[in-house]
Amino acid sequence: MDMLGQVIIQTMKPLSLFLLFIGVWGGMIFGAIPGLTAVMAITIALPFTFFLPPVESITLLVGIYIGSISGGFISATLINMPGTPSSVATTFDAYPMAQKGKAGEALRLALFSSVAGGLAGTGVLIGVAPFIAWQALKLGPFEYFSLGVFTYLCVCGLLGGNFWKNMIGICIGLFLACIGADNVTSVSRLTFGFTQLEGGIALLPFMIGLFVMPQLIDDISRKAAVIVPLEANNIRIKELFPRLGVLLKYKFAYIVSYLIGLFTGILPGIGGTTANVISYQVIKSSSKHPEKFGTGIDEGIIASETANNASVGGAFVPFLTLGIPGDAITAILLGALMIQGIQPGPLLFQNNPDLVYAVFATNILGNIVMLIIGIFMIKFFIRILSFPKKYLLPLITVFCLLGAFSGNNRLFDVFVMLLLGLFGFFWKKLGFPLLPILIAYILEPIVEKGLREGVSMSGGSFLPLITRPISLTFLILSGLAVLAGIFLHRSLQGRANAAKS
Amino acid sequence: MRLNKSNMVALAMVAGGGAIFYYITKSITDLSFDALGASFFPKIAALGLMLFGTILFITSTWGKQDQKKETGYTFQESMKILCFLVFLFLYVLCLPTVGFLLATTLLMLIIFLILSDRWTLVHIGGALLFSILCTYVLWYVFTKQFDLILP
Numbered sequence: 288m289d290m291l292g293q294v295i296i297q298t299m300k301p302l303s304l305f306l307l308f309i310g311v312w313g314g315m316i317f318g319a320i321p322g323l324t325a326v327m328a329i330t331i332a333l334p335f336t337f338f339l340p341p342v343e344s345i346t347l348l349v350g351i352y353i354g355s356i357s358g359g360f361i362s363a364t365l366i367n368m369p370g371t372p373s374s375v376a377t378t379f380d381a382y383p384m385a386q387k388g389k390a391g392e393a394l395r396l397a398l399f400s401s402v403a404g405g406l407a408g409t410g411v412l413i414g415v416a417p418f419i420a421w422q423a424l425k426l427g428p429f430e431y432f433s434l435g436v437f438t439y440l441c442v443c444g445l446l447g448g449n450f451w452k453n454m455i456g457i458c459i460g461l462f463l464a465c466i467g468a469d470n471v472t473s474v475s476r477l478t479f480g481f482t483q484l485e486g487g488i489a490l491l492p493f494m495i496g497l498f499v500m501p502q503l504i505d506d507i508s509r510k511a512a513v514i515v516p517l518e519a520n521n522i523r524i525k526e527l528f529p530r531l532g533v534l535l536k537y538k539f540a541y542i543v544s545y546l547i548g549l550f551t552g553i554l555p556g557i558g559g560t561t562a563n564v565i566s567y568q569v570i571k572s573s574s575k576h577p578e579k580f581g582t583g584i585d586e587g588i589i590a591s592e593t594a595n596n597a598s599v600g601g602a603f604v605p606f607l608t609l610g611i612p613g614d615a616i617t618a619i620l621l622g623a624l625m626i627q628g629i630q631p632g633p634l635l636f637q638n639n640p641d642l643v644y645a646v647f648a649t650n651i652l653g654n655i656v657m658l659i660i661g662i663f664m665i666k667f668f669i670r671i672l673s674f675p676k677k678y679l680l681p682l683i684t685v686f687c688l689l690g691a692f693s694g695n696n697r698l699f700d701v702f703v704m705l706l707l708g709l710f711g712f713f714w715k716k717l718g719f720p721l722l723p724i725l726i727a728y729i730l731e732p733i734v735e736k737g738l739r740e741g742v743s744m745s746g747g748s749f750l751p752l753i754t755r756p757i758s759l760t761f762l763i764l765s766g767l768a769v770l771a772g773i774f775l776h777r778s779l780q781g782r783a784n785a786a787k788s
Numbered sequence: 789m790r791l792n793k794s795n796m797v798a799l800a801m802v803a804g805g806g807a808i809f810y811y812i813t814k815s816i817t818d819l820s821f822d823a824l825g826a827s828f829f830p831k832i833a834a835l836g837l838m839l840f841g842t843i844l845f846i847t848s849t850w851g852k853q854d855q856k857k858e859t860g861y862t863f864q865e866s867m868k869i870l871c872f873l874v875f876l877f878l879y880v881l882c883l884p885t886v887g888f889l890l891a892t893t894l895l896m897l898i899i900f901l902i903l904s905d906r907w908t909l910v911h912i913g914g915a916l917l918f919s920i921l922c923t924y925v926l927w928y929v930f931t932k933q934f935d936l937i938l939p
Contacts, residue, residue: 334930334934335934337934338933338934449844449847449848451798451840451843451844451847452844454836454840455798455801455836455837455840455841455844457836458833458834458836458837458840459833459837461829461830461832461833461836462809462830462833462834462837465829465830465833469826471822471826472819472822472826474816474817474818474819474826476816476826476827476830477812477813477816477830504869504872504873507868507869507872507899507902507903508861508865508866508868508869509865676903677899677900677903677904677915678900678918680899680903681895681896681897681899681900681903681919681922682896682922684876684895684896684899685892685895685896685922685923685926686926688876688879688880689926689930689936692936692938693930693934693936696936696937698880698883698884698939701880702880705873705876705877705880709873717797719797731829735829738824739822739823739824739828742823742824743821743822743823743824746823747823
């Protein structure tokens with residue numbers, strides 16, 4: 288706790304505070320504008336982090352993460368378009384409420400619920416993460432392999448869509464990660480004669496190519512005329528000041544949404560995108576007046592925004608303690624730390640405690656900064672919604688090109704980024720998700736090293752995979768995750784069909 | 789038997805991708821002291837592609853039809869995408885000879901024009917000014933502040 292206090296003080300230093308402010312503010316802009324994503328915001332910021340110390344880098348990136356997850360509620364409320372997928376359910380009640388002339392009230396509830404969910408999620412992160420990290424020190428190579436398999440199957444099962452398509456994505460990610468010198472024996476693999484590929488496909492071009500370029504190509508083709516209702520300009524700042532009485536009045540909705548968000552955040556593959564929809568459905572079905580949901584009801588906004596922000600704290604638990612990313616954003620954060628030469632996992636708590644506590648401190652301060660920015664800059668966000676994309680997209684394109692170039696100072700990486708972007712665009716259009724490819728790519732070194740070292744140590748035997756209790760537990764959990772995923776998505780599909788009819 | 793996008797991709801996975809990848813992995817050298825060898829994981833990935841591709845092909849051909857429909861592009865939208873991609877590749881090809889400042893200004897201007905509905909002189913002039921300004925600021929920040937060597 289002393290360390291946390293020290294890091295909070297360190298984060299209060301002018302540079303860190305400035306970066307946190309810029310991160311949350313920039314994240315909220317990217318979250319608010321439909322078509323711009325949180326992943327885009329973090330990826331664009333990555334080249335700047337090369338020139339910052341690790342703690343300041345993580346402050347900027349976590350600030351963007353917090354801001355972008357929340358920013359979606361602004362467009363969800365005002366123009367019925369969720370800026371991010373994690374605010375889909377916010378549109379169900381926030382927009383109808385705004386239509387009734389209560390846009391200020393809807394924004395206040397969404398902002399306050401976001402902050403409440405975010406702060407409560409951080410509380411659990413601070414309480415639980417050190418314990419899990421301490422336990423994780425006992426994991427051996429076989430356990431790491433099983434943990435990787437668990438993550439892969441969790442992502443495939445819980446992500447939704449077609450399970451086999453997700454598995455194909457995992458295989459492609461594994462294959463791409465195998466390009467370059469093998470990390471156990473340094474044997475050159477799949478380089479196709481390109482010496483530039485000896486070090487593998489660089490992380491930054493890979494992430495930009497696969498996640499930012501397809502979105503950018505899609506955005507280029509679409510007309511994006513956003514019309515913000517004129518009444519939105521009449522919102523007064525004092526309307527947005529939080530009222531703590533709401534917490535007591537809707538304590539059930541807050542607690543349940545928070546728990547759902549936290550749990551879905553911890554599980555790989557779900558994150559805020561699913562958390563807000565599940566939470567909305569649960570709160571609606573447990574309400575005494577479910578028929579009022581969708582007409583502009585307070586609990587609807589609370590359910591969605593509390594859950595998606597609580598999922599941020601949840602997602603940091605496996606990320607920090609085991610080095611396992613839960614979604615695309617944490618996968619990119621993991622990549623950002625790896626670029627800085629830092630490997631998240633249990634040893635991070637021993638080797639870089641300042642960084643761990645910086646994540647904790649940024650999560651706390653970031654939510655407070657978000658509240659301040661949300662209240663005092665709401666007029667700015669309303670204006671930014673109408674800002675023409677023809678000014679933003681050329682800039683984002685150049686940032687992507689510079690980002691891919693800046694890692695190794697070579698144009699080869701920019702070519703790789705463009706080719707991956709082209710692949711990602713068509714892959715997405717064919718209905719195949721990109722997240723499994725990224726998760727497989729990021730985790731492949733841990734999974735491969737774990738299995739190969741383990742099998743070598745056991746004299747060529749795979750048996751320890753099922754004879755070692757933790758490894759066996761992860762493998763059983765993998766099967767359960769697939770079953771849970773099938774059940775969860777069938778149930779959500781059933782509810783959606785019922786709602787349509 | 790239905791041939792939709794999913795099972796055509798699955799078919800390509802099985803017939804093409806997986807098999808080619810598996811063939812390529814045969815060129816990887818395995819060292820004797822390594823129990824599994826460097827080719828083990830790439831082989832697993834290639835076999836996985838073939839296996840899951842086959843399953844996807846079977847399930848999407850004889851199973852339930854995929855409910856989700858992807859919205860397509862109009863001719864104009866497709867042309868915008870094509871122009872954007874062509875100019876991106878041209879930009880990377882020309883960058884070493886033309887240099888960052890000129891190439892980036894032109895690229896930004898072209899993207900701006902692709903996104904614009906009206907091409908009047910005022911618009912083009914404004915876009916050119918915006919492109920020059922942004923390019924110069926980016927060049928200054930990355931080369932002078934971050935010491936990045938740009939072409």
